[in-house]
Amino acid sequence: MRRIDQRLTALITALYPDEHKRPGYAKLAKDIRETTGGAISGTYLWELTTGRKRNVTVEQLDVLAQYFGVPSEYFLNDDVTDRVDTQLRLLAALRDTKVRNLALRAEGLSPQSLDALLTMVNEARRLQNLPNVEDCADTD
Numbered sequence: 001m002r003r004i005d006q007r008l009t010a011l012i013t014a015l016y017p018d019e020h021k022r023p024g025y026a027k028l029a030k031d032i033r034e035t036t037g038g039a040i041s042g043t044y045l046w047e048l049t050t051g052r053k054r055n056v057t058v059e060q061l062d063v064l065a066q067y068f069g070v071p072s073e074y075f076l077n078d079d080v081t082d083r084v085d086t087q088l089r090l091l092a093a094l095r096d097t098k099v100r101n102l103a104l105r106a107e108g109l110s111p112q113s114l115d116a117l118l119t120m121v122n123e124a125r126r127l128q129n130l131p132n133v134e135d136c137a138d139t140d
Helices: 004-015 025-036 042-050 058-068 078-094 097-106 111-127
Strands: none
Touching (some): 004 042, 025 042
16 A cells, blocks of 8 residues: 555645646645645645655545545545546646647547557557556546
8 A cells, every 4th residue: 555645745746747846845735725724734744745744634634635636535545546646647648738639639530540549659658668558447
């Protein structure tokens, strides 16, 4: 089971992918308080994120979940974490204009054409020594 610090770090990174533009823990805690009305200090948020604190209440998990827009179970259930992390990876990929354009151009193609494109992308990833990407479950 992944720890709270790893899950919280993944959420912060997804929300603020550019490390140089990422707010500090005090600013982030202030944003959390203002957005949710929940009480979390910058120090406590830092301690949770760095793994120095592991004791977190259900109320605090609810506040964090509300702020990051994930179900509270994200912090406790590996299956929920995996599902949300897959969605976060997709969102991160769609920030890239070329990836977004590729996806938009694929819309409406036949299943056979989509399979051929997937084969080409997988081969390109293999040639560039990139890791395999897990197939997303159909949500249609």
